[in-house]
Amino acid sequence: MLLGIDTGGTFTDAVIFDEIGDAVLAKAKAPTTHHDLSIGISDAIGAVLQIAQVSPERIELVSLSTTLATNALVEGKGRPVCAVIIGFDGDVLERAGLGDALGDDPAIILAGGHDPHGEEVAPLDEQRLAEQVVFAEPQVEAFAVTSQFSVRNAAHEHAAAAVIRAITDKPVTLSHHLSARLNGPKRAVTAVLNARLISIIDRLVRTTQLTLRERAITAPLMVVRGDGSLVSAAFVRERPIETILSGPAASLIGAAHLTGVSDAVISDIGGTTTDIAVLRDGLPIISADGASVGGHQTMVSAVAMRTHGLGGDSYVRHDERAVGAVIRLGPRKVVPICQLAGESGPLVHHMLDQQLSSPAPSEFDGLLLIAENFDERLVALEGVERRLLETMGERVAVATRVLSTSQLRRVMERLVQRGVLQLAAFTPTDAAHVLAMQSNYDTSAAVKAAELFARRRDRLGRPVAADGRTLSRMVIDTLVRRSAEAVLAAAFVHDGLPPGAVDQQVVQVALNRGPGVAGVTIGMSLPLIGLGASAPAYYPAVAALLG
16 A cells, blocks of 8 residues: 655645555645645544555655745745855856745855866965855854865865854755756756755655654655656755655646546646646656746756646736726735635634724735744744734734835745745635635635725725626636646747747737637647646636637
């Protein structure tokens, strides 16, 4: 018997698979509990074992896949790092998107490195490195070291790592450990992203191992890589970057197995992202250029897949500068209001009712802040961060009460990035509840959140929508349209066209499918397979849009 676990941004799924009978014996789902991953993982495992009536000792292998790494990069929620760049020109941060990958995090740029033959170009200034590491260390959780031509001679990367480890026990990523290919700036991007993910994936693996032990499951734990292969848990704790596209790769292989389809376009919509790939001859295509996630091109071998920050829990916004309603979705994931109300009930309804009773709409109407383990968080914080939580006063609070200044808004963003706070707001999941397309959570809370959003104002001071139901229809239509565009973009890339071809006017006219003298149509030559819990709600309309 095999136990499969997938920890996503919204749910953790578990299955028991009978390898001999080639059949799924049981499946179970539990909410992913980000403040304590063990709760969701344990609940999913316990439920699936009970449904299958399988004893723990019969499990021979455990396979773990996840979208946590992918989601962190798409949402920009990786942990803070310091990049140590050795032997590159001064414009290195502008190359290969390294500056974007690093963001506001510190970089230490030093002379040194080697030439293409592995000969030292200049000595490494270890004293200067040590001084700058001491300065940067309190600001970061990990270090990423890249030296020019380290794939030919890694001496300076090893020397830099020794200096860093003499000062701190924080993790150090060396770029030549991740790829033996040339292209130093791109290798540096990969190292930075790897360092960002270490604590996230280490926490997931440690939590899973502990949960398995608590449930007396002694089978080895393997983790799905981005190319669909299995590697040891120890491997991914050192190289968490290998887990980007892990969950989507597992979904792709599972879809091929379950449907028996050899050639198809497969789109997996989750709470945070939509991941799209092309299946040929029953196998996923491996990207020759490395995985690209969240706008970052890496050197990690992975399925050729396009990832978009578009899902059922995408944050719904409107462009206040526009005339009329211009709906924006994602890439940030938030907790749907209907889901939070299902957990917190009367409190959420009271907050929404208070906002609805106000005659003047606010930009923060329907936006709630959540602080899990509130008392523990409060003790751990200081200064303005502590003051923000004190203003909240409890686990859930309305944003209008807390975000009274621009400084507090910046503090909130920082705490959200660090995982201290979560946001709850109107999402496509809420819109689907309003329109009776889904009924998993509290529909009445979704209706109230929709009414609050509908009365927000555009640039001319007019309501965004006539009512909550109209607003919800607009949100679902936007999700369907963007999903169709994402599928087309993936198909264009597979066919050798630029993904931007989907924005060309003739393609947009075809997707509009409106009446006109010239009939323009567009479609797919391969079947479209929609995956994910919400796919049945959205993808019939996506398929119709694509002909």
